[in-house]
Amino acid sequence: MSQPVIRPARSDEYEQITRVWMDSWVSTGLEDASATMLARLRERVTTEAAKGWSLYVADDRGKLAAMLALHLPDNYLDQLFVGPEYQGSGLGRRLLGFTRQQMPDEIWLRCVRENEKAWRWYEREGFVFEKEELEPKNGFMMKYYRWQKSASKP
Numbered sequence: 001m002s003q004p005v006i007r008p009a010r011s012d013e014y015e016q017i018t019r020v021w022m023d024s025w026v027s028t029g030l031e032d033a034s035a036t037m038l039a040r041l042r043e044r045v046t047t048e049a050a051k052g053w054s055l056y057v058a059d060d061r062g063k064l065a066a067m068l069a070l071h072l073p074d075n076y077l078d079q080l081f082v083g084p085e086y087q088g089s090g091l092g093r094r095l096l097g098f099t100r101q102q103m104p105d106e107i108w109l110r111c112v113r114e115n116e117k118a119w120r121w122y123e124r125e126g127f128v129f130e131k132e133e134l135e136p137k138n139g140f141m142m143k144y145y146r147w148q149k150s151a152s153k154p
Contacts, residue, residue: 004058004065004091006098011049016064017057018042024066024081028115053078054102058091068095070102077109096125105149113141 009017018041026033048069049055058066065086069079077099082092099107111119113132123129127145135142 004060006058009055009057014045017067018045020064020067020083021081027084075103075106077107108146110142113143119143
């Protein structure tokens with residue numbers, strides 16, 4: 001079986017990207033799928049892409065397996081979501097490796113505190129917890145993490 005190819009997203013894929021994001025988020029058990037959530041994520045993809053997101057997908061022969069959104073000027077990994085059927089396959093680690101190629105010296109990210117699977121994974125991948133803050137836009141407590149090349153394992 002071939003591995004999905006990480007490549008820049010196209011604007012005609014925004015609907016598929018939104019669905020991968022929603023399905024992955026729903027798989028955390030923190031929120032149920034809904035038309036409202038889908039509309040909110042669709043708007044976010046469109047708005048953020050227009051504002052300068054570097055948006056990538058993992059393409060499995062035409063099916064989108066994951067989405068990755070970076071703010072390169074800020075060294076910010078904004079979104080990394082792997083579709084449920086691809087979770088546990090190493091695709092997240094490949095996307096994180098790709099992110100480190102784009103931002104080789106430092107990366108920061110935020111993760112919902114209740115999404116323990118995600119933040120524990122980031123910690124195993126060398127990210128260091130910095131602080132927690134309430135995000136007023138979504139009501140979630142966010143954990144802030146940073147990875148620095150000098151602080152990471154070789």
